Amino acid sequence: MVGENVKALSYKNEDTEVLDLKGKFITPGFIDSHVHLMTGGRSLLNVDLRDANTPEEFSRRVGNFAKTLELGDWIMEGNWDHTLWGGELPKKEWIDSITPNTPVLLFRLDWHMALANSAALKFAGIDNKTLDVIGGEIIKDSNGQLTGLFKDNAMNLVLDKIPAMTPKQKDLAFSAAQNYFVSNGVTSVHDVDGLNKDFESYSVARKYLDNNDLKVRIYAATPLNEWRKLRDMKDESDEWLKTGCLKGFVDGSLGSHTAVFHDHYSDNHSDHGLFINTSDSLYSWIVNADKLGQHVFVHAIGDSANHVVLDIFEKATKENGRKDRRFRIEHAQHLLPDDIPRFSQLGVIGSMQPYHAIDDGRWAEDYIGSERIKTSYAFKALLEADATVTFGSDWAVAPASPLLGIYAAVTRRTLDGKNPNGWVPEEKITIEAALKAYTSTAAFASFDDDIKGTLSSGKLADFVILSDNITQIDPVKIKDVKVLRTYVGGKQVFTSTSPNDR
Numbered sequence: 001m002v003g004e005n006v007k008a009l010s011y012k013n014e015d016t017e018v019l020d021l022k023g024k025f026i027t028p029g030f031i032d033s034h035v036h037l038m039t040g041g042r043s044l045l046n047v048d049l050r051d052a053n054t055p056e057e058f059s060r061r062v063g064n065f066a067k068t069l070e071l072g073d074w075i076m077e078g079n080w081d082h083t084l085w086g087g088e089l090p091k092k093e094w095i096d097s098i099t100p101n102t103p104v105l106l107f108r109l110d111w112h113m114a115l116a117n118s119a120a121l122k123f124a125g126i127d128n129k130t131l132d133v134i135g136g137e138i139i140k141d142s143n144g145q146l147t148g149l150f151k152d153n154a155m156n157l158v159l160d161k162i163p164a165m166t167p168k169q170k171d172l173a174f175s176a177a178q179n180y181f182v183s184n185g186v187t188s189v190h191d192v193d194g195l196n197k198d199f200e201s202y203s204v205a206r207k208y209l210d211n212n213d214l215k216v217r218i219y220a221a222t223p224l225n226e227w228r229k230l231r232d233m234k235d236e237s238d239e240w241l242k243t244g245c246l247k248g249f250v251d252g253s254l255g256s257h258t259a260v261f262h263d264h265y266s267d268n269h270s271d272h273g274l275f276i277n278t279s280d281s282l283y284s285w286i287v288n289a290d291k292l293g294q295h296v297f298v299h300a301i302g303d304s305a306n307h308v309v310l311d312i313f314e315k316a317t318k319e320n321g322r323k324d325r326r327f328r329i330e331h332a333q334h335l336l337p338d339d340i341p342r343f344s345q346l347g348v349i350g351s352m353q354p355y356h357a358i359d360d361g362r363w364a365e366d367y368i369g370s371e372r373i374k375t376s377y378a379f380k381a382l383l384e385a386d387a388t389v390t391f392g393s394d395w396a397v398a399p400a401s402p403l404l405g406i407y408a409a410v411t412r413r414t415l416d417g418k419n420p421n422g423w424v425p426e427e428k429i430t431i432e433a434a435l436k437a438y439t440s441t442a443a444f445a446s447f448d449d450d451i452k453g454t455l456s457s458g459k460l461a462d463f464v465i466l467s468d469n470i471t472q473i474d475p476v477k478i479k480d481v482k483v484l485r486t487y488v489g490g491k492q493v494f495t496s497t498s499p500n501d502r
Ligand SMILES: [Zn+2]
Pocket: 034, 035, 036, 192, 394
């Protein structure tokens, strides 16, 4: 129940723990609308290159991590960011001599580019003659030699050869992930890879649920092109673990130059990006899935990619008739001005990640110019056009910290400190709006608004205690606010161990 002290105390018995929060702040449990759970969990157990800011540091960390491994182990993840050392892309020579026998596949933090070392290339049977694949690119140097870099679908040439995670590795990754979520105040996640055969969290989550060890509620997505698999699966959804959604792709990412734009990239006049799937395939998957009542999400970054997806959603809606379908565009990152009102007209949810704005905001203008950035990460414009906007992190692309996400949406201060008043400040939103996008709207975005997203009677007791009232402090300080305790279903699943937080 929720309400006044007198009434609350009437429920008290000898087992009741009464907490006086002494003015601390309580919010509904945060819902992260976009995570990659298994790969995120695996990244917590792997080499961390996210803040490696020189090529030397990159190599040093990989070399040190390699020393901790056993023969046959791979080094994965990494989440490197070449913009931190000036933009030169990494190459296999940076790590070959320190990993002669350890296969390595390290992702750029957006997962749209990856670096393989020579051991991994050999393992995967890739050489200078290997052909590009549709929707992907093998990057070669001016002499036609492999650099070790792969973009989008070409990454599968290596990925497909990597031994699947063992049950033990999956278990460790899952456990690390759920502990990480609750430490950030996240009580529900939408796992866009939940039923992706390579990275699926669903079966592990089911085991944890059966053992009463599941700490976070999961909405697990099936790959869009496998909508038949979802149709044929027994639906065992409950308030902990839920299926019924699908996630597909139309393009790649801005950082890897694979997001598809109507006009060319500002720094490469022959480049418009890369469609990962054709609109015909997307349409056929979506219209069939929607007919069955499945919930469709599509990743779209570039303005042209978003336009294509909106058109497909519009066409599928005409074909199947009006209903409550809550189509989602994941990222909705760069929009043509005329497409902004279409979100509310078509009832399409923008599933966005505010942290990307303060991260990519460091260099996005170099890629797309000063005009297109005005309708990039356009939280305010979408909300003002009555669109439904839900927030998430895209972890492990960005940290799964809703507080950092709220800070990003409210301040739009880029990570390099160069935009103290906000990057494209017109698109800053209020704390209340950001909080809503991480709670009640995120619940709506998974058809769970009847059971979660607000602190109200009859809803699940998922809530978080924060060190400060984020609605009243200076927005710049939101990033320093701490999660003190996290409760899911009334059970405490996280408590801060820092003595200052008690
Ligand atoms: Zn993602």
